[in-house]
Amino acid sequence: PWQPNGHWQTSSTIPNILEKAQEEIDQVVGKARLVKQSDLPNLPYLQAIIKENFRLHPPIPMLARKSIADCQIGNYTIPEGSLLFVNIWSIGRDPKVWSNPMKFNPERFLKPNESDGPGINIDVKGFNYQLLPFGTGRRGCPGINLAMQELPTTLEAMIQCFNWKVVNPEGVEMKGNDLVDMSERPGLTAPRAHDLVCEV
Numbered sequence: 001p002w003q004p005n006g007h008w009q010t011s012s013t014i015p016n017i018l019e020k021a022q023e024e025i026d027q028v029v030g031k032a033r034l035v036k037q038s039d040l041p042n043l044p045y046l047q048a049i050i051k052e053n054f055r056l057h058p059p060i061p062m063l064a065r066k067s068i069a070d071c072q073i074g075n076y077t078i079p080e081g082s083l084l085f086v087n088i089w090s091i092g093r094d095p096k097v098w099s100n101p102m103k104f105n106p107e108r109f110l111k112p113n114e115s116d117g118p119g120i121n122i123d124v125k126g127f128n129y130q131l132l133p134f135g136t137g138r139r140g141c142p143g144i145n146l147a148m149q150e151l152p153t154t155l156e157a158m159i160q161c162f163n164w165k166v167v168n169p170e171g172v173e174m175k176g177n178d179l180v181d182m183s184e185r186p187g188l189t190a191p192r193a194h195d196l197v198c199e200v
């Protein structure tokens with residue numbers, strides 16, 4: 001069950017991430033009212049789900065920069081005026097940074113130690129270079145504060161108000177470990193390869 005200190009007690013009675021998120025919101029908000037923005041600091045598991053999504057599926061997978069002077073990065077000499085792409089998508093899957101990187105595991109952001117990756121101290125605000133879904137620095141996303149209020153509140157309301165099941169194109173419920181096919185196709189954003197079809 002969810003603990004007030006924001007940590008999850010491992011329990012085999014909570015089978016999946018959606019149910020954990022629902023349990024957290026039941027305990028923090030209850031069923032008598034809708035979730036609101038002021039609840040967000042008290043919903044650490046929800047925040048961890050969003051970070052884990054940004055890690056594996058950053059909506060903008062590449063940052064672009066232009067060098068203003070010659071510089072040396074590792075073994076590379078970068079001439080002035082070069083267009084550079086920073087691949088945040090691949091940083092999110094780098095086993096040198098994240099343990100078991102292909103596993104969707106929100107808990108890695110709730111742990112104070114480094115056993116599952118950099119852990120609880122990682123935020124999305126542009127200070128932790130392992131996780132830069134909004135970029136960083138002077139040209140970082142100016143919409144971050146709006147996005148990080150709207151996105152969790154909307155997602156949480158969807159979780160609070162509905163049960164979700166994934167269905168195949170024929171409308172048959174999908175079950176098992178490979179429930180959601182998260183493969184992507186190339187693009188400037190990271191679009192899904194296959195539509196996600198759900199029933200509420």
Ligand code: HEM
Pocket residue numbers: 059060063064132133134135136137138139140141142143144146147151
């Ligand atoms: C989940 C939502 C969002 C994500 C993941 C996102 C991500 C990004 C990223 C990665 C960049 C490039 C940052 C860099 O190069 O360092 C960017 C730039 C930008 N974003 Fe967002 N963004 C989101 C929402 C928003 C919203 C809600 C707004 C406006 C209301 C917005 C407005 C902008 C603008 C204007 C830029 C260009 C900034 C510049 O070049 O100086 N974004 N965003």
